[in-house]
Amino acid sequence: MKKGIIKILQRVDQILLFVLMIVAVSSTLISCRKTQMIVPSTNTNVGPGESGDIKGFFLLNEGNMGSNKATLDYYDYQTGIYQKNIFAVRNPDVARELGDVGNDLQIYGSKLYAVINCSHFVEVMDVRTARHISQISIPNCRYITFSGKYAYVSSYAGPVEIDPNARLGYVAKIDTATLQVIDECIVGYQPEEMVVVGNKLYVANSGGYRVPNYDNTVSVIDLNTFTVTKTITVAINLHRMEVDRYGMIYVSSRGDYYDVPSMTFIIDSKTDEVVKSLELLPNSEMAIAGDSLYIYSSYWSYITNTQTVNYAIYNVKTHEVETRSFIKDGTDGQIKVPYGIAVNKKAGEFFVTDAKDYVTPGKLYCFNLDGTLKWSVTTGDIPAHFAFTTVALE
């Protein structure tokens, strides 16, 4: 018995040697390698398809910083098909796909503008094809808005003064015909979202690079002269902006994640004064539809190390909180980190995205206006920014 085992073990030598040979020889023979494939888009049928003025919407997924994973999705109302990751297949010649951190998405005229924060440019696409037209170089660009024949992009990267920590941001003015930056206007520290009311551009300044010395102002730019004509003091760490049909501007403050909570403020664009402070309306992002201002808040506290999520609808006519929970069927329990919101009142629905853990694909939830779930679908990483289109994507 034992001798038998010993015999087998001696044959093990030969077997091992043989394996060794195979491995060594095969290793040298390998020399050609597959090329990286273009990641195809994924189609998911989520709805029956319906007609309407709005033919679809684009959804920009931010992608985690430093991973070059900003992606673009498209939902087609007519077919009810959700297409995940359409930019790469439609633009195989654009090197390194969409870029790093998609921070804003808007449609203006026949073009789709995606602000790619850490790639330092605005990607301009044809809204009908999502094909690349051009890119507009703006370092550390954040958000985009439009008025007349111009686009306005906020950027953190203003001129550096003697103190490198005290560095103002600016707004770049872009001619939408030539897609060239034609002017710049210095604003506050680390400017974020903007709104245009009449001939004025309002810019929310965060000062996020200057912790704990946050900025607390909104800069008002006269679009004729493209200079700051007024600076309104609001609250620390301002971020989002929406304007209602009565000329009231809603501004969100992120708070400081410690003692100062997130809040919402109202500026009257006629007087450019803060007319209301909504201390009990924490605000991470808003979407306005008619008189309803949809707000979600996911507030992180470094004191308790917990995340608090809130949803609310604020009526901009009556100035009252209509509801403190607009998702009525319990789906909000599945949403870990709400990260984007949009309303399509005509289609009778609103959308909330879930960024989950930021490093895996997120989820898009479509709700009926009564707060019941219509459908949901897996998106790219960190789904965040919506742009509804009246022209269907080809």
Place this chain on the structure above:
Amino acid sequence: MRMKRVFKINSFSFLSFLLLYFSSLSVTYANTCFHRDTNLSLFTQDTIRNKSADTLSEVTIVAKRLVKEVLPVQTLTGNTLKKLNAYSVADAVRYFAGVQIKDYGGIGGLKTVNIRSLGSQHVGVFYDGIQIGNAQNGVVDLGRFSLENMEAVTLYNGQKSAIFQPAKDFASASAMYLHTRVPYFYSGKRYNLTLGIKGGSFGTIDPSFVWEYKLSDKISLSASGEYMYTNGRYRFTYSTAGGYDTTATRRNGDVRMERIEAALFGKLAKGEWKIKTYFYDSQRGYPGASVREEPGKFSHQDRQWDDNFFSQATLRLDFTRFYNVMFNAKYAYDYLHYLSDPRQDVTTMYVNNHFRQQEIYGSVAHLFNINEWWNLSLSNDYQWNKLNADLLDFAYPVRNSLLTAVATSVSFKRLKVQASLLHTYVKDRTRISEAQAGTKAKFTPSVVVSYKPFGEKIDLSVRAFYKRIFRLPTFNDLYYTFIGNRNLNPEFTTQYDIGITYRRDFSGKILKYLEGQVDGYYNVVDDKIIAIPTSNQFRWTMMNYGHVKIRGIDASLEAFSTALHPVDLRVRVTYTYQKAQDFTDKSSEWYGGQIPYIPWHSGTALATIDYRGWSLNYSFIYTGERYESVANIPENYALAWYTSDVGLSKAFDFKKFTMRATLEVNNIFNQQYEVVQCYPMPGTNFKIKLNFLF
């Protein structure tokens, strides 16, 4: 008779193998390979230089055969280590089974090691016997350790197979020992001097020296120094099938570093001692993630300056057969300055931070040899760590740790058993009141069993180990402003391993020896500390959230042949299989997905041919397909990569010295690959090395 027949078959297969491989080469020098049990030695590797007839050949004793070990061990020593086309310890460690190197590219890029997918913070790295600490972030950048004065790099799963060691040596899930050269003098010689210079791609220049001096029969001195500069620039290409093909140059990857170390070695009538001082100074740029950008428009300009200093001493006294004692002590100071300046790079935020860490460490280990087959040990370690940083609202933590280990080993002819129990007590204090993490006190065990079913007849042993150990949350995990979370618990690992080692020495001409080992393992990581984003993706925090299970196989095989003497061939291959799954969140779509950057299959091959002072080295590394996120979908798919490196060296003897010249070509097929997403690795690159041995 039986032996003869085996050899016949072996010789045939081996010969055909050689012909296949190196048909044009023909024949000798004998590489002596012998063994010394060094369990009780401070220095696990010794070097002897044999003055043979016409060549001064450095022959390294492979101090530990695998079969002598009760825990899985892999080692690269002396000549094998020197012949690797490697800049640093990190490059060498890639040849071990079960190891994944996280490499951010270039000579200056951060290189950390992840063993059996437990995570890089679970690897204890020991420099000449004492652990290199980094209380700030818990990882050691192996790219900073030069191979120039390195004698051996040894990796243990679990811990070193010895019980007579500091408590710290029991305190990590895997342990890597870096052993620098120990002076050895030929009869009549009072000194050794090695001068080296390396240069090559990326504008690299790297002069170094190792000087050893015999002060007396009992005391010797060693000093070693090195300077390195590289501009870090290399071209890289990204392309897709039928799509774009773009090439750019990696910038801001320059490194300048100086290293100087000195050591005194002493022998006592009953024992030995060693004192070592080390200083490393560097300045480097961060090339950053390579993402879509307008070519050449903006370039990263952020920089980092490092100073690392430590001084350490070891004393071992072998009082009696019954009782031995060992003392270890260390002081370390680490300085890090990071600067990101928008005046240099308009896209960036201004960051200018300085971090200063200090460590004081002391250890006493006792060994009691109760009888021939039974040993007991007791070790007590104390460690003090402090971190200062000019971060906003920084907590200024100080950590006091007390580690106590009791261990026992029982060895019979066929059976060896080791068991240890470690107690860790950690108390943090912070300058800001109420900011400190809670006190932690934990017991963690390990058990190792090794059995030789055939006794001395066949060098085969079966072994198994169980170990439970944790890593503490680092100072960054706990106290980094805006990120740290002081409520963190330790991150636990549990390892189960079963393996076989086999070695056979041959007296014939064909094969000198054949050695192999296979281990299967099951690891669990609980309470894994992971970064969780908060309100937005620019703000993260740390949480005990992750749960990972790893099932794997590590295999390695090594053979040495003199069949075509004087052409001698040494071959070493490794293979690793790992199924490392994330079981953090049952409700997640990606529950059970393979964790990021862990390939299912990976392997290496090393072949060295020696012929009359010539040496040809071929090395191959294969990393199979893997995903960059736990979402195992096409968007996160990473192609397999494999590189082939070739090195040729020749020793020339002169009257007063020997010169060894080496030419290395790395990544000969110019494969464009990434180890870490958005961090492209260099294509084909060259290096020329000259070493002068006086």
